[in-house]
Structures are given as C-alpha cells and as structure tokens.
Amino acid sequence: MDTTLITGARPLGGEAADLLLRDGAIAEVGPAGSLSAPEGARVVRASGLIALPGLVDLHTHLREPGREDAETVETGTRAAALGGFTAVHAMANTAPVADTAGVVEQVWRLGQQAGWCDVRPVGAVTIGLAGERLAELGAMADSAAGVRVFSDDGKCVFDAVLLRRALEYVKAFDGVVAQHAQEPRLTEGAQMNESALSGVLGLRGWPAVAEEAIIARDVLLAGHVGSRLHVCHVSTAGSVEIVRWAKARGVDVTAEVTPHHLLLTDELVRGYDPVYKVNPPLRSNDDVRALREGVADGTIDIVATDHAPHPVEDKDCEWSAAAMGMTGLETALSVVLAALVEPGHLDWAGVARVMSQTPARIGRVTGQGGALAVGEAAHVVLIDPAARWTVDPAAMATKGRNSPFAGRELPGRVVATFYGGHPTVLDGALATPRALPASDREGASWSK
Amino acid sequence: MADARLSPENVTVHASTVLDASEISRSLTRIAHELLERNKGPQGLVLMGIPRRGTLLARRLAERLEQVEPGFDAAACTGSLDVTMHRDDLRRNPTRAPEPTTLPAAGIDGTTVVLVDDVLYSGRTVRAALDALSDLGRPRAVRLAVLVDRGHRELPIRADHVGKNLPTSTSERVYVRLVETDGVDEVRIESREAGTS
Amino acid sequence: MKHLLSAADLTREQAVRLLDVAEQMAATQQREIKKLPALRGRTVVNLFFEDSTRTRLSFETAAKRLSADVITFSAKGSSVSKGESLKDTALTLQAMGADAVVIRHASSGAPHRLAEKGWTSGAVLNAGDGTHEHPTQALLDTFTLRKHLVGGGQLGAAAGADLAGRRVVVVGDVLHSRVARSNVHLLHTLGARVTLVAPPTLLPLGVETWPCEVSYDLDAALGEAPDALMALRVQLERMNAAYFPSAREYSRRYGVTAERMAALTALTPHAQLLHPGPMNRGLEITAEAADGPRSRVVEQVTNGVAVRMAALYLLLAGEEE
Numbered sequence: 011m012d013t014t015l016i017t018g019a020r021p022l023g024g025e026a027a028d029l030l031l032r033d034g035a036i037a038e039v040g041p042a043g044s045l046s047a048p049e050g051a052r053v054v055r056a057s058g059l060i061a062l063p064g065l066v067d068l069h070t071h072l073r074e075p076g077r078e079d080a081e082t083v084e085t086g087t088r089a090a091a092l093g094g095f096t097a098v099h100a101m102a103n104t105a106p107v108a109d110t111a112g113v114v115e116q117v118w119r120l121g122q123q124a125g126w127c128d129v130r131p132v133g134a135v136t137i138g139l140a141g142e143r144l145a146e147l148g149a150m151a152d153s154a155a156g157v158r159v160f161s162d163d164g165k166c167v168f169d170a171v172l173l174r175r176a177l178e179y180v181k182a183f184d185g186v187v188a189q190h191a192q193e194p195r196l197t198e199g200a201q202m203n204e205s206a207l208s209g210v211l212g213l214r215g216w217p218a219v220a221e222e223a224i225i226a227r228d229v230l231l232a233g234h235v236g237s238r239l240h241v242c243h244v245s246t247a248g249s250v251e252i253v254r255w256a257k258a259r260g261v262d263v264t265a266e267v268t269p270h271h272l273l274l275t276d277e278l279v280r281g282y283d284p285v286y287k288v289n290p291p292l293r294s295n296d297d298v299r300a301l302r303e304g305v306a307d308g309t310i311d312i313v314a315t316d317h318a319p320h321p322v323e324d325k326d327c328e329w330s331a332a333a334m335g336m337t338g339l340e341t342a343l344s345v346v347l348a349a350l351v352e353p354g355h356l357d358w359a360g361v362a363r364v365m366s367q368t369p370a371r372i373g374r375v376t377g378q379g380g381a382l383a384v385g386e387a388a389h390v391v392l393i394d395p396a397a398r399w400t401v402d403p404a405a406m407a408t409k410g411r412n413s414p415f416a417g418r419e420l421p422g423r424v425v426a427t428f429y430g431g432h433p434t435v436l437d438g439a440l441a442t443p444r445a446l447p448a449s450d451r452e453g454a455s456w457s458k
Numbered sequence: 459m460a461d462a463r464l465s466p467e468n469v470t471v472h473a474s475t476v477l478d479a480s481e482i483s484r485s486l487t488r489i490a491h492e493l494l495e496r497n498k499g500p501q502g503l504v505l506m507g508i509p510r511r512g513t514l515l516a517r518r519l520a521e522r523l524e525q526v527e528p529g530f531d532a533a534a535c536t537g538s539l540d541v542t543m544h545r546d547d548l549r550r551n552p553t554r555a556p557e558p559t560t561l562p563a564a565g566i567d568g569t570t571v572v573l574v575d576d577v578l579y580s581g582r583t584v585r586a587a588l589d590a591l592s593d594l595g596r597p598r599a600v601r602l603a604v605l606v607d608r609g610h611r612e613l614p615i616r617a618d619h620v621g622k623n624l625p626t627s628t629s630e631r632v633y634v635r636l637v638e639t640d641g642v643d644e645v646r647i648e649s650r651e652a653g654t655s
Numbered sequence: 656m657k658h659l660l661s662a663a664d665l666t667r668e669q670a671v672r673l674l675d676v677a678e679q680m681a682a683t684q685q686r687e688i689k690k691l692p693a694l695r696g697r698t699v700v701n702l703f704f705e706d707s708t709r710t711r712l713s714f715e716t717a718a719k720r721l722s723a724d725v726i727t728f729s730a731k732g733s734s735v736s737k738g739e740s741l742k743d744t745a746l747t748l749q750a751m752g753a754d755a756v757v758i759r760h761a762s763s764g765a766p767h768r769l770a771e772k773g774w775t776s777g778a779v780l781n782a783g784d785g786t787h788e789h790p791t792q793a794l795l796d797t798f799t800l801r802k803h804l805v806g807g808g809q810l811g812a813a814a815g816a817d818l819a820g821r822r823v824v825v826v827g828d829v830l831h832s833r834v835a836r837s838n839v840h841l842l843h844t845l846g847a848r849v850t851l852v853a854p855p856t857l858l859p860l861g862v863e864t865w866p867c868e869v870s871y872d873l874d875a876a877l878g879e880a881p882d883a884l885m886a887l888r889v890q891l892e893r894m895n896a897a898y899f900p901s902a903r904e905y906s907r908r909y910g911v912t913a914e915r916m917a918a919l920t921a922l923t924p925h926a927q928l929l930h931p932g933p934m935n936r937g938l939e940i941t942a943e944a945a946d947g948p949r950s951r952v953v954e955q956v957t958n959g960v961a962v963r964m965a966a967l968y969l970l971l972a973g974e975e976e
Contacts, residue, residue, distance in 0.1 A: 201763075206861025210663075212763035212787030212833060215860060281771070282764030326772075328741050330762035330785070540679070543693040543721075543968075553973030555672060556679040558811055593688040 012431050015047040018057035019392055021382040023358030029061065031388040034431040039384055052433070056392050059425055062362045064096025064127075064389030065343065066369040066378050068159065068188070068266060069242060069314035071335070072098070072129070074120060075113070076105025081319040081409045083117065086339070087126035089317070089408035091434035093339040094391035094424040097128035097370065097378045098317075102139070103164040109134035109145035111153035118155035125443030126434050130375055133157040135176050135187060139165050144176060151183040158374040161188035163242055164289075166224060168194055173228065177237035184374060186264075188240040191224035191249070192216075192290070201330060203276040203291040211279065213329065216291045218246040225249050229256035229263050240372055241265040243316050245290040247300030254309040264372050266314040267301050269345035270336055270414055274298075278414070284325045284332030285414050288318070298349075305364060306355035312369045313350075315342045319410020337410040341401060343393065344420035352421065388431035397423035407440065470651045476632075477622055477645035482605065485621030486515070489603050490522035492619050497570055500530035502598065504569040506539040508587055509557035512575035513538040514638050515605060519574060537561045539573070539594075541586035559590070566595040572619075576634040578604040581615035606645055608632050658770045658779040659966050662790040662837035667844050671817055673965050674798050678810050680968070681961035684720070685810075693972050694723035700753040701727040702744065703782070704760045709932060709956070710782050710792075714757045717963035723971070726751070741765060745774035753777045755971055763787035778970040786831050792931050793837035795962040796885065797845060799951050802958075803927050804882050819846030824876045826852040826909055827887025827939055828898075830859050834931045835887055839867050852876045854909065856898045857889075873909050880922040885929040886911045889939045902938050913943035920949060927951055 016029040026042035030051075038045055047053045067090065073081035083100070090098045100117050102108035108117060114131035121129020133150035137143050139162045150157040160180060167173045167189060176187050197220045202208050204215020225241055229252060232239035244250060244265045253265045270288065275295050278286040286292060304310040318335025325332050338345075346365065350356040356364070370379025380386035401415040427435040432444040477485070497503055500523055507516030520532035542548075542556040562569075573587050584602060591600065603619035608626040622645070626632060630649045637643050656669060665673070683691060699718040703711050711727065718725045728748065741760065748756065755778040758766050763785030770779040783789040797818065804821050806813030823842055829835045829851050842849045849867035851858065862869055870876045877884065889909075891902060899905045906912075911928065919926045928949045936942045945952055 204860055206864040209859030209861045210836070210865075212785050212836060214786075217860075282767045323740070326742060328760065328762040328765040328768050331740070543683075543691040548693060548972045551973070553969055555676050555969075558679060558682065558814075589692070593690075594686065 012433070013048055013051040014054060014428065014431065014433065015045060015051050016054045016056050016061065016390070016392065017045070018042045018055065019059050019061035021061045022362055023060050026057065029382065029390065031390065031428055031431040034388055036382065036384055036386050036388050036390075039382065054392070054426060054436075056425075058394070058396065060358055060393045060395050061382060062094070062358065062391050062393065063366040063379055063382060064391050064427065064429065065094045065365045066373065066375060067095050067098040067315050067317070067339065067342070068240075068312060068369040068373055069163070069268075069316045070098040070100055070339065071103070071316070071318045072100040072117070073104065073319060075116065079321050079409075083120035083129060084124045085407060085409045086317070086319070087121060087124045087129060088440055089337070089339040089406060091126040091427050091429065092407050092424060092440060093341070094343050094393065094427050095127050095339060096389040096391070096427065096429045097130060097375050098339070099130045099132050099159055099373055101163050102132045102134040102161060107134050107138050108132065109137050109139075111146065111149040111155075114150050114155040114157050115153050122446055125446060127429055128375065128378060130159070130373060131155045131157055132159045132161050132163070132188070135160045135162045135167050136172065141165060141168055141172065144172065144179065147176070147179055147185065148183065151185055158183070158185050159188055159240070159372070160185055161190065161242065163188065163190045166190050166192040166194060168224075170227065170231065174231050174235060177232055177239060178235050181237055186238040186240050186372060188242050189224070189228050190242050191221045191228065193220040193223050196220035200291070201287070202279050203293050205276060205294060207276055207279065211282070213279070216289075218248055218293070218297075221246055221290055222248040222252055225252050229253070229261050232263055233259065233261040237262065239263045243268050243271065243290055243314070244301065244304070244310060245271045245293050245297065247297045250300045250304040250309055254304070257309065264311040264368070265304075265309065266312045267305060267310045268316045269313060269338055269342045269349070272298065272301055272305070272313070272349035273345050274414055282329045284327065284329050285336070285412050285416070287329060287332050287334050288336050288414075289334040302350060302353070302355050305350055312364045312372065313342065313346055314369065315339050317408070319408050320412050321409070322411055325412045335412065337403070337406070337408050337413045339408060340406050341413060341415050341420065343424060344399070344422045345415065347395070347422040348420055388428055390428040391424060392426040394423045394425050395421070397421070399423055471648055472651070473646055473648045475644050475646050476624055477606070479643035482621070482643045482645065485605060486518050487522055489619045489621060490519050490526065493519070493572060493603070494523065494526060496601070496618070500527040502569045503530070504535050504537065504562055504566055504571045504597070505574055506537045506566075506571050506591070507574045508583060509538055509540055510639065511634050511636055514636050515576060516574035519603070534564070535562055539587055539590055541583060541590045544586035544589040546582060546586065559594070561594060566591070566597050569597050570599045570601065571597040572601045572603050574603050576605050577632050578602070578607045578617050578620075579610055581611045581613035584615050585613050605634060606632060656970060658766075659790055659970060660766050660770060660779065660781050661788040661840070662793045662844075663788070663840040665790070665841065665844060667817060670794075670797070670841060670844055671815060673794055673962070673969065674801055675814050676969060677794070677798050677958070677962045677965035678802070678814060680964040681958065682810050684957075684961060689720055690722060691720060692722045693968055694718070694721040697723045697754040697971050698752055699723045699725050699755045699757065699967065700748045700777075701725065702748065702756055702758045703728065704730040704741070704758070704765075705783070707759055707783065710759060713956070713959040714780075714782060714963050716960050717967055720960070721964055721967055723967070726753070741769065742772070742774050745769055749775045749777070755780060755967060757782050759783045761785055780966060780970065783833055785833065787833050788837045789833040790837050790841070791959070791963055791966055792834050793841040794966070795955055795959040796838055796929055796931070797841055798958050798962050799929060799955055800883055800927060803951065804925065817845040818842060821847045821883070822850070822879070822881040823847050823883045823885060824850045824852055824881045825885045825887065826873055826876075826911065828857045828889045828893060829853045829862070829887065830857045830898075831890070831893070832887050838885065839865055843867065850876050850879070850881065852909065854899055857893070873915065874918070877915060877919045878922070881919070882923060882925065883927040883929060884911065884919060886940045888931065888933065889935060891935065891938065906938055910938065911940040911944045913941060913947065916944050916947055916949060929955060931955070
C-alpha cells in the first residue's frame with residue numbers, strides 16, 4: 011500500500027511535525043525533520059501548511075439515485091475530496107427516497123466504488139419523507155451501510171408523536187434523528203427570511219419562529235424521552251438561544267450551522283438572484299453574529315455544508331420558480347476560515363473539532379475524526395492558510411454551479427487530502443480515487 | 459465687434475454679434491408688415507411658434523400685428539406647436555421632453571398658419587412641424603417666418619419671411635438669445651478652431 | 656433611465672419628468688388624431704404571464720398611439736402553460752427584435768431578472784410583479800392626484816410640481832398589494848404623506864420601516880382630513896386564509912362607503928377617491944362611492960394610457976447606446 015511522508019506540517023496549527031502515513035494509518039509522528047522517508051515513499055513537503063484530520067460532513071446532498079443531472083456520488087465525492095473531506099453523509103431525499111436498506115446500501119456501495127471518501131447514507135425517518143409512517147430504521151441500521159443518522163431533511167418531521175417514536179426507536183442502535191426544523195403552516199410558499207426586506211421585495215416570508223418553535227418542541231421531547239437529537243442547519247439567533255438553554259438543562263442535543271449562514275445575509279436577496287435562495291433562508295446580520303458566537307461557545311457543535319447542487323435551469327430563472335439550495339463542499343473550509351477563524355472565534359483545533367471530530371462522533375463514523383496520532387486512520391488534510399483564491403463555480407468538481415460565493419475572494423486552500431493514507435488531492439488538484447479494498451470488490455460488483 | 463478668446467480646452471472661440479436688440483426689433487416689425495401685405499390684411503392669420511424661442515417670436519409678431527391692425531386679436535390667434543414627437547432625429551439625441559402645444563380656441567382649419575422659428579438651418583424642424591400641423595387640422599395655407607436663415611438646407615424647404623440671411627459654415631454655431639429666456643436680445647455666431655492661437 | 660422596474664428607484668426629478676411628459680401625452684390624446692410618430696419602427700412586446708386585461712390594453716394602446724409595433728404575448732394558451740421558462744420566452748422575443756419588453760409576472764422580481772440577466776437587450780417595463788411593485792399604476796395614481804390637487808384639474812397646470820404636503824390614505828390589502836408598495840414609494844418621493852390603513856393581518860412585517868404612517872382605523876385616518884383616499888382591491892379568497900373573518904366585517908371596518916366619503920368631503924371638499932381596479936363592489940368599495948362625484952376611477956384608466964406613453968417615450972425615443 012501507499013506510504014507517504016508529510017514533512018514540516020503543523021498539526022492543528024501547532025508545532026511543525028513530520029507524519030508518516032503507511033497502510034492506511036498514521037504510522038509515525040515526530041518533530042519536523044526527525045523522520046526520514048522509507049524507500050519508495052511519497053514525500054509531501056508541507057512546511058507552512060496546516061494538517062487537520064480529514065473533514066467529515068454531516069449534511070450533503072449527493073442527489074443519486076434520481077437526480078443524476080444535479081450530482082452523482084462520483085462528482086459529489088470528488089468535490090468533497092477537493093474540499094478536504096474524507097467522509098460525507100448523503101441525505102435521504104433522493105428518488106427513490108433512501109427509506110429502505112436497499113437504497114442506502116446502493117448509495118453506500120456507489121461511494122465505495124467512487125473511492126474519493128467515505129459515503130455514509132442518511133436514512134429517511136418516514137416512508138417517502140411523507141411524515142406519516144416510520145421507515146424501517148432498524149433495517150437501514152443493520153444494512154451494510156450501517157446507517158446511524160436519520161433525517162427527513164428538506165421536510166420537517168412535524169407530527170410530534172411520530173418524532174417522539176423515532177427519537178425513542180433509534181436508541182436501540184445508537185442512532186440519531188437529525189431534524190429539519192420548519193413549521194410547515196407558517197412557511198407555506200415561503201421564499202426568503204421574513205423581515206422588513208421581505209415586505210419590501212414582495213417575497214413571502216419564512217419567519218424565524220417557524221424554525222425556533224420546532225426546535226423548542228423537539229429539545230423538550232428529546233429531553234423527555236432521553237434521546238439524542240441533532241438539529242440541522244440552525245439559522246436564527248433564537249434557535250441558538252433555545253439550543254443553549256436545552257444543553258444547560260442537560261438535553262442530549264447537538265446542532266449544526268452551514269457555512270453560508272455564517273457569512274451571508276438576506277440583504278443579498280435584493281437583486282432577486284436565485285443563487286441566494288436556500289432553505290432555511292439567509293437571515294439577518296444579528297443572526298449571523300449569534301450563529302458565530304454559538305459556534306465559538308460550543309452551543310453549535312458542528313459546521314455542515316448542506317451542499318445542495320442544482321442544474322443550471324433550476325437557478326437560471328425567476329426567484330419563485332428557482333430551487334432552494336447552494337453548493338458548499340468546495341468552499342466550506344475557506345468560509346469557516348473567513349467567518350470563524352479570521353475574526354477569532356475559532357482556532358485550528360476548533361476547526362478540527364467542528365468540521366471533523368464532532369461530526370464524526372454525532373454520525374458514529376468509526377475511523378474518522380480521530381487525532382493526528384500514531385495508530386489513527388490516515389485521514390489527513392493539508393491546508394495552505396496563507397492562500398487566497400477567487401471562487402469560480404465553473405472550475406468546481408461538483409456538477410452544481412450554484413455557489414453563492416462565486417466571484418468572492420476567500421482565504422485558505424486545501425492542498426492535499428489523504429483518505430485512508432491514499433492521496434485523493436495533491437497540489438490542490440484531484441489525484442486518484444482510493445482503490446476498493448479487495449474484500450469488497452466482489453460484493454460491490456452486483457450494483458453496477 | 460468681433461472678439462476672440464482662448465477657452466480652457468485650448469480651443470480658440472471667435473464670437474460676434476450679428477443682430478442686436480434694435481436690429482431684431484426692426485426685423486420683426488418688417489416681417490409683421492410683410493405678413494399683412496402678403497395676406498392682404500390680418501384675416502385668417504394664425505401664428506404658431508415652434509418652442510421655445512419660436513413661440514416667443516410668434517408672440518412678439520402678434521403684438522406688432524395687433525398694433526398695426528387693431529382688429530387682430532393677438533391672444534386668440536397665436537399658438538405654440540411642439541414638433542418633438544415628429545422629429546426624425548429622436549434616436550440620435552438624448553431623449554427630450556415634449557413642450558406643450560397650444561392652439562387658438564377656434565382651431566386652425568381654413569386659416570393661414572404662419573410657422574415661426576428662430577433659426578432655419580437643415581429644414582428638418584420645419585418638416586416635423588408640417589407633419590405635426592397636419593395632425594391638428596387643415597389650414598388653408600402654411601407660411602414660414604424665421605428670424606435667421608443660416609443656409610445648409612437638407613430638405614426642399616424655404617422661408618417666406620426672413621429677418622436676416624446669414625451665410626455660415628457648418629462648423630459655426632448660431633445662438634438666438636431673447637429677453638424672456640436669456641435676459642438679452644441678440645443673435646450671435648460662434649466658430650471654434652482647435653489648437654490655433 | 657434604461658428600465659422602469661420599480662417606483663422605489665425613481666428620483667423626484669425622474670418622477671416629475673415622467674408626470675410632465677405624461678401631461679403632454681394626455682393633451683395629445685384629446686385631439687382628433689391621437690397617433691404620434693415618435694416610436695415608429697420600434698417594437699414593444701407585451702409579455703403577460705398573468706391575466707390582466709386592463710393593464711395589457713393600456714400598454715397596448717399607449718404603444719400604438721406612439722406608432723410602435725406591438726406584439727402581445729399572453730401566457731394563456733401559449734407555450735408558457737406548457738412549461739416554457741421566462742428565460743426561453745424572453746430569448747425568443749429577443750430574437751424577434753424587441754426594443755422594449757413590458758412584463759407582468761406572478762413572481763416578484765421577474766422584471767429585475769429579465770433586465771439584469773441579458774435575456775433581452777431592450778428596455779424592461781414592469782407591469783406588475785408578484786406582490787412587489789407596479790410602478791406605472793403608481794405613476795397614473797400620482798398623475799391623477801397631481802392634476803386635481805395641484806393643477807385644479809387642468810392638464811399642464813401642475814407642470815414641474817410635486818405633491819409636497821398632500822396627504823393620502825391608502826386602505827386595503829397592503830400585504831398582497833404591489834400597488835400599495837409602489838404608491839408608498841412614489842408618493843413619498845414626491846413629498847406626500849401616506850397613511851396605510853388595513854387590518855394588522857393584511858400589513859407586511861416591517862411596515863413600520865416604510866416611509867409612511869400606519870393605522871388600523873379607517874375612520875380615524877379619514878378624520879385627519881386627507882386630500883385623497885385610495886382603496887385597494889381585496890380578494891375574497893383571503894377570507895379563507897383567515898386574514899379577516901368575513902366580507903361583511905371587512906366592509907364594515909375598512910370599506911369605502913358613501914357615508915365615509917361624506918364624512919371625508921365634509922372635512923376636505925376637494926378630496927379625491929382612487930381605486931386601481933378591478934373593483935369588488937360591495938367589499939372594499941360600495942357602488943355609491945365608486946360612482947360618486949369624488950371618484951376618479953374612470954379617469955384613472957384614461958390617465959394610465961398617458962402615463963404609459965410617457966414611460967415608453969422616455970425609455971425608447973432617445974439616442975441608441
């Protein structure tokens with residue numbers, strides 16, 4: 011297998027060190043200049059670069075099966091590798107919906123075959139995301155995909171009884187329900203954040219209370235039944251307050267925020283460009299400030315991309331006809347640097363915590379989000395913190411061209427990504443996918 | 459009479475007054491008499507000025523007619539004819555807002571309309587005026603009176619009554635200034651030469 | 656001015672100029688021959704993705720009176736109902752050579768997209784977008800108010816003037832009304848004081864940040880002796896979404912009735928009554944009020960043509976870029 015010596019990188023932004031990756035694991039770690047390359051080993055000179063554990067995304071839309079025009083597992087995981095990710099969670103709102111063991115196994119195998127990173131399917135909570143009957147959560151948990159995160163993302167599990175049952179049921183296999191918090195009646199036909207601006211622009215509002223009311227109910231329910239709850243894409247200051255309150259009361263709740271909600275505000279909607287149309291919608295400056303503080307003080311546990319690629323025709327149209335969502339895998343790290351690291355909310359260890367270690371723990375992803383220490387799996391990303399680059403959606407690996415950061419200059423660049431010791435990205439460009447482990451090759455072939 | 463000065467863009471501007479206040483006044487008086495003579499009296503005469511200075515000149519002419527022929531009601535027989543919407547050069551210039559068109563209360567059907575303008579040049583304004591007029595009614599005859607004819611016609615149009623024929627080159631500019639809008643009555647001609655001094 | 660997308664974009668100077676030119680246009684429309692050659696050879700496309708016979712006819716008439724060629728495209732029965740997008744429709748019309756596109760669309764901001772995305776090189780005129788704006792309606796409303804409140808009903812008498820110090824009450828479904836939004840902006844720009852009156856359910860969030868006053872009480876607002884009252888259309892279907900309990904309760908509290916008009920004219924004899932139409936007689940306005948002596952509802956339609964002629968003229972007649 012591959013052997014790579016990384017020299018002079020700064021793990022979590024600390025003292026420069028050498029790392030030897032061998033047989034898919036971190037074999038040796040020593041002070042800079044202390045390790046020498048074994049015969050035949052690749053040497054990556056990483057002086058000035060930051061080394062982090064491979065990033066883990068808890069919230070990715072890979073669109074396959076069903077919307078291969080928007081994204082495939084192959085293109086989405088290429089984008090993930092370029093963004094420094096070594097694991098992504100593929101959301102369940104595909105066609106067919108990932109609500110059976112068959113579909114989640116298909117997605118999982120497609121990820122294995124692609125070889126750019128771990129693909130962990132998310133299972134639907136309810137059949138067809140319809141919010142009426144529980145999907146076979148246990149079968150998905152027991153499948154080869156080993157599903158641990160369940161979500162109707164895109165739709166809210168609105169029925170309180172159904173949610174209660176789901177929260178209780180997944181305890182049997184240490185699963186977690188990831189709630190898309192959106193009160194459906196308050197958000198019928200909603201187009202943007204409800205604010206003075208939505209009134210001026212004549213776009214139907216998505217009020218903050220529609221998110222906060224559901225989160226408040228759900229943390230109370232989770233506390234009542236003693237279950238884990240994960241809250242997807244928290245977007246308002248009020249939501250941060252509620253999660254903070256719930257954690258103080260000892261509720262086992264975790265929360266995520268997207269990169270775009272950390273950097274962008276609803277002012278961008280003024281021009282009616284649908285690239286800024288997203289669910290939950292971009293909010294106000296006060297919300298952005300509260301979200302950043304929420305990450306800084308640990309109320310918000312992780313940053314997750316909600317990478318949502320759409321074909322051009324679904325965005326190149328009038329606002330109300332446009333699809334909701336933004337791409338994010340290839341910009342997430344840079345946006346986190348701009349929104350959290352540069353203003354001083356987070357250091358490099360904090361980035362590793364919110365983008366790798368904690369998401370891996372919430373998703374129960376074994377072998378991911380570990381320390382950069384001997385014996386851990388060799389999922390490593392090297393980042394040039396001094397680089398600045400201008401976002402060009404046309405140059406991205408994702409099929410989606412709907413990046414809200416297009417034309418923006420962002421700090422930091424992923425230079426290399428090692429997925430199980432294998433370089434998927436070198437010199438900032440895609441290298442090769444990791445070959446399928448021999449033991450899996452036969453089993454995987456049936457799904458081709 | 460002629461003066462030359464250096465403008466900030468290093469362009470020499472030669473300007474001279476070709477008609478002063480008294481000369482303008484005498485010209486209008488003469489045109490007024492010509493109109494009466496040609497029309498054999500004031501019957502059926504309507505003066506339509508082309509905004510903006512043509513409208514002012516039409517009013518002055520009408521006042522003179524009233525002085526000579528007390529039977530002529532200047533207020534009732536004077537109007538203003540905006541030609542903006544009929545111009546053929548709308549797309550070559552910044553958008554201009556149309557000016558009001560006012561007609562004598564009795565209209566213009568069967569009358570002799572005298573179009574009045576300050577400067578006759580290419581003839582295109584008069585062409586537009588003839589079109590505009592035909593949308594408003596059917597005069598028995600249309601005549602043209604101008605304060606200055608500077609030549610360079612681009613259409614088969616000539617004036618019936620001219621205050622002063624002024625030979626010019628196309629690079630020169632003719633300015634008519636009237637008391638009502640400019641505080642002074644005068645006609646000036648300006649020519650510009652670049653770089654000479 | 657390249658496009659007319661929203662009343663909020665207009666400066667006082669631009670607005671007064673539009674109104675002044677509209678008065679000249681209105682004067683030409685009293686003549687026997689109403690047609691003017693100003694836009695000969697120009698093509699105006701009416702792109703109506705939403706039914707609106709009166710606005711479409713008004714724009715059509717305006718363009719034809721200026722001698723433009725007019726192509727009207729209504730979504731009904733066309734390829735739009737089969738899913739053709741705004742973009743493709745616009746590109747098709749661009750290929751046919753449109754100098755101006757008049758667009759009515761149910762999606763707020765659609766005219767902005769059309770103007771900014773390069774789907775058409777022509778001037779874009781917003782003829783009503785979603786619940787956002789309807790600038791030519793506001794222009795014809797202010798035109799009507801200026802003519803009567805400043806010009807004494809005479810065309811040309813108010814040239815150059817604005818509506819400084821005049822007070823206008825707008826009553827009705829502000830939440831869903833593009834007419835209200837455009838009027839608040841334009842009346843404010845022209846110096847008028849606006850009071851919006853509606854039940855709280857029919858006012859948008861953040862209305863307190865708009866350049867106007869807000870009241871829930873129509874009689875109190877009329878008691879302040881405004882110079883004009885503008886009633887907005889209220890769709891009966893709103894009742895089903897619980898915006899108000901019943902049509903009768905709505906008319907009782909917010910309807911423009913003969914009694915309310917009498918109370919208003921007792922305070923301001925010159926008061927003007929406007930309604931953008933089409934009216935729901937018996938809901939937001941009674942027949943007696945609509946047909947009463949202070950009503951300018953029919954004249955508004957006439958003025959609409961003049962205002963749209965002015966907008967088309969100012970956008971299209973000038974030099975090519």
